[in-house]
Amino acid sequence: MKIDEFIVDIFVEVEISKEEVDHLIICSKAHYDGVCRAQNEIGGMLYGMKTRLHYDLSPNAPKLITTRLRCKDIDLLLKITEMEQPLSLSANKPCMKLHPVLKKIYDDVEKVRKEHTEILNTKSCSTTSKNG
Numbered sequence: 479m480k481i482d483e484f485i486v487d488i489f490v491e492v493e494i495s496k497e498e499v500d501h502l503i504i505c506s507k508a509h510y511d512g513v514c515r516a517q518n519e520i521g522g523m524l525y526g527m528k529t530r531l532h533y534d535l536s537p538n539a540p541k542l543i544t545t546r547l548r549c550k551d552i553d554l555l556l557k558i559t560e561m562e563q564p565l566s567l568s569a570n571k572p573c574m575k576l577h578p579v580l581k582k583i584y585d586d587v588e589k590v591r592k593e594h595t596e597i598l599n600t601k602s603c604s605t606t607s608k609n610g
Contacts (some may be wrong), residue, residue: 488583489546492575496541499527505558514558523551524558549587552580 506518517524530543547555556576 487548488587489548490552490579490583491544492547492579493542493544494527494575496531498575499524499531499543502555502558503528505561509558509561511557514554517554517558523554549580549583552576552583556580 503518503524506514506522506524509515516522518528519525527543527545530545
């Protein structure tokens with residue numbers, strides 16, 4: 479058996495506000511892509527965030543939630559905001575927050591990939607079966 483590469487699935491915990499989720503929902507509803515629009519429907523990522531934020535209707539309801547996102551989730555949230563009009567700085571908050579998070583993830587993943595590639599290239603990790 480020979481291991482060709484390591485595949486790492488990274489989650490990042492992100493704190494997001496009710497206003498940011500509401501803004502993403504508005505962008506999602508108006509998006510040209512069906513996958514982006516579906517994020518506001520039952521089973522969608524934004525629907526889940528909205529439910530967590532709006533479930534408690536009391537005055538003490540949470541104003542922020544912490545959610546775990548994968549790189550593909552962040553990519554999708556950025557895609558949802560790609561067509562928005564830059565109405566104000568606060569309107570772009572989700573997008574402005576997510577770009578540096580995604581860059582850090584990609585930088586860290588590349589570093590880990592390089593370290594593991596070096597490990598894979600050592601003889602102790604590479605074994606080949608005679609039966610194929």
